[in-house]
Amino acid sequence: MNTAVIQDMLQQHKKRMKLNLAACAGCSLCAESCFLFELHDHDPRYMPSFKVLNSLGKLYRTHGRSTQEQLQGMAEIVWRTCVLCGRCYCPFGIDIPNMIALARDILRAQGSAGVYPHSIGEPDDAQGE
Numbered sequence: 001m002n003t004a005v006i007q008d009m010l011q012q013h014k015k016r017m018k019l020n021l022a023a024c025a026g027c028s029l030c031a032e033s034c035f036l037f038e039l040h041d042h043d044p045r046y047m048p049s050f051k052v053l054n055s056l057g058k059l060y061r062t063h064g065r066s067t068q069e070q071l072q073g074m075a076e077i078v079w080r081t082c083v084l085c086g087r088c089y090c091p092f093g094i095d096i097p098n099m100i101a102l103a104r105d106i107l108r109a110q111g112s113a114g115v116y117p118h119s120i121g122e123p124d125d126a127q128g129e
């Protein structure tokens with residue numbers, strides 16, 4: 001794990017991503033447009049805002065100093081609970097797929113990548129701390 005690389009990638013997108021994260025009102029409207037949220041009986045782990053706040057949001061909150069275990073937990077979220085279909089709609093213009101894609105890029109650069117189709121199982125628990 002290379003914290004400096006994570007921090008550099010976070011820094012490159014900091015202004016826009018932090019604005020997006022701060023703008024999220026937690027209204028959950030985006031969840032209605034996520035077919036995986038619907039498919040999984042409204043499991044909150046499939047809410048688009050949950051996915052972003054517990055992956056990219058967590059990377060920013062910890063200033064890129066996440067543990068390998070935390071990175072793996074984020075990988076579970078961004079690969080297993082999202083397919084980057086781009087359907088999620090946010091009335092505030094927050095581009096959720098773009099944020100999840102950045103989280104994937106960062107994790108991939110740390111060797112935490114994974115191809116985890118959501119169809120092969122549920123994400124691990126305890127991702128929302």
Ligand code: SF4
Binds near residue numbers: 024091093
């Ligand atoms: S991303 Fe947008 S729609 Fe989703 S919870 Fe945040 S403000 Fe609401």
Ligand code: SF4
Binds near residue numbers: 037047085
């Ligand atoms: S991009 Fe991800 S969060 Fe958005 S609707 Fe598709 S699967 Fe759901």
